[in-house]
Amino acid sequence: MEASQLPSEVWVHVFGFLSTADKLNIRSCCTYFQTLVDHWSLWKGNTVFLKRLCASTAQFWTTLRRRKIKSVVVQRANLKEWKHLVLSLPNITTIAVEACFDVKAYDILKQFQHLKSLSIRRCRYGQELADCIGHLQKVTHLSVCEMHSARRTEVINAISKLSHLTSLFYHEGTCPIPRQTLHVMLNRLPHLKHLSLKMGTQLGSLPDDYFNLSKTKSGSQGDRQDGQTGLTSLELLDYMDPTLSEVALMCLPSLQSLLVDYRSRDVLSSRSHLKTWLRVLPKLNHLNIAKGHPLGAYASYIPDTVTSLALRQVMMQPEDLKALGKRVPGLLQLHFDPCSYNCGSSIGEIPRSFPLLRTFKMRHYGVSDREFSNLKQLKYLERLEILDAKEPSVHLMEQIQNLQVLTNYRIQIVYSLNPREPIACYCTYC
Structure with missing residues (x-):
């Protein structure tokens, strides 16, 4: 046929x-x-990587238009190539600009009338960038990553003009945004829900009211009048205690998601501010911790509202996992990636501590056949991701097959992880 x-x-x-x-x-x-x-x-939802745009044929652009491509990553394009892009794909809604060294090209971004999401990474700064950002009034998602420029204030002032912004990734510079500058920006972004900051080095602590706008004088057009942020998601990258004080997050009771990526694992549990933060976040349901303090320093403070938890390169003891299970027995998603493989034996504790898991991410190294097969006890498990099996061994494939038989093939087992989102910031964890 x-x-x-x-x-x-x-x-x-x-x-x-x-x-x-x-x-x-x-x-x-x-x-x-x-x-x-x-x-x-x-x-x-497909994203196309564009290199050497001038070498692309007319048929290539016709194909992209036929597919209604809306998302592109533009690498090392010059002014002429940007002009060609806006003529060929004027309806793009998502652009990631990578390694752009022709500052005049930023002005072309204003010609994309439907642009909603913009990511700028490892590019050259200039006044042109600040001027461009201030004109992109339809943008709701903005990411600025690894720029390292003395023009920080100009760019932040430009970002403050994007009144429709709902998500901001600002991973630029080697130190935190000054309190007053941050307050001005947050005051003028009434719809901002997700904020991701790279904290960098800091001598001493930031003010207690670093995120508290109640004491900030407003009055400019567009400023918040209630003195509160609308943040529901906060990410702190390259962080180290005591940069923020113990009461820094008290003004964010509506926070539903918190990510803290510590600079290293070499920290003292006695200086952990995380346990204090967790006490004042009654609506928290997503918690993501990388490195930093041992789990025992804050396990008993994690709110029982948390349903999604990621522990990456975190030091822990078997008893810490048991304590965690008592705090969040209703956990639905767990990313379990301890810093030491000797925690492999803790996998056996997972079904007892978190019986309601739907999604489980784990490392296979050091896990015995018995512990792996005991995952069948997770009656509600729908997806199992193995983090260290890009090229699975024969032994692992046998373990997977055995688990599938024991669970009547109800679990989706993934050992070839999805690639990083093309437009995602390099600093952000998947």
């Missing part, structure tokens, strides 16, 4: 189950499949 005898809708539905690589292979089979594979519904 010829391919054309089946309705095109059937083929498009089948192609929807294929990976990007498989779709490209199918596309090369014949012109009929080429047309079907380019159907826009098969490329929703």
Whole structure:
């Protein structure tokens, strides 16, 4: 039977189950499949990496338009190439600018009338960037990463003009944003929900009211009148106690997600401010901790509202995991990646401590056959991700097959992790 005898809708539905690589292979089979594979519904959410734009053919741009590509990563483009891009794909909504050294190119960004998400990383600063940002009034998601420029204040002032901004990743510089500058920015971003900051080095502690706007004088047009931020998600990268005080997060009772990525594991548990922060976050449901204090320093302070927990390169003892299970027995998602492989034996404690898990991320190294097969006791487990099995061994494949049989194949087991989101900041964990 010829391919054309089946309705095109059937083929498009089948192609929807294929990976990007498989779709490209199918596309090369014949012109009929080429047309079907380019159907826009098969490329929703797809991000295209653009290099050497001037070398791209007219057919290449036609194909991208046919697929209705909305998200691109533009690498090392000059002014001429940017002009070519805005003419070829004027309806782009998401752009990641990478290694752009032609500061005049920033002005072209204003010509993308539908731009909602912008990521600028490892690029050259200039007044042109600040001028450009201030004009992108439709942008709701902005990421600025690894710029290292003396023009920080100018850029922050420009960001403050984006009144529709809901998400901001500001990972620039080697020290925290000054309190007054941060307050001015937060006051003028009434819709901001997600804030990610790279804290960097800091001599001494920041003021207690670093996130508290109640004492900040307002009055400028667009400033908040209630003195409160609307943040529901906060990320602190490259952090080290006691940069923020013990009461720094008391003014953020609506926080639902907190990520603290410590600069190192060489910290004293007696100086942990995390345990104090956790006491004043009654709505917290996502907690992500990397390195820093041993789990025992704050395990008994984690709110029972937390349903998603990530522990990456965190020092812990078996008894810490038991204490954690008593605090959050209703945990649904767990990313368990301790800093030492001798914690492999703790895997056996997981089903008893967190019986309701739906998603579990773990390392396989050091886990015995018995401990691995005992994961069958997680009756509600839907997805298991193995973090250290990019090329799984024969032994691991046998363990996986055995677990699948024991659970009647109800668990999706992933050992080839999804690649980093193309437009994500380099500093951000997946």
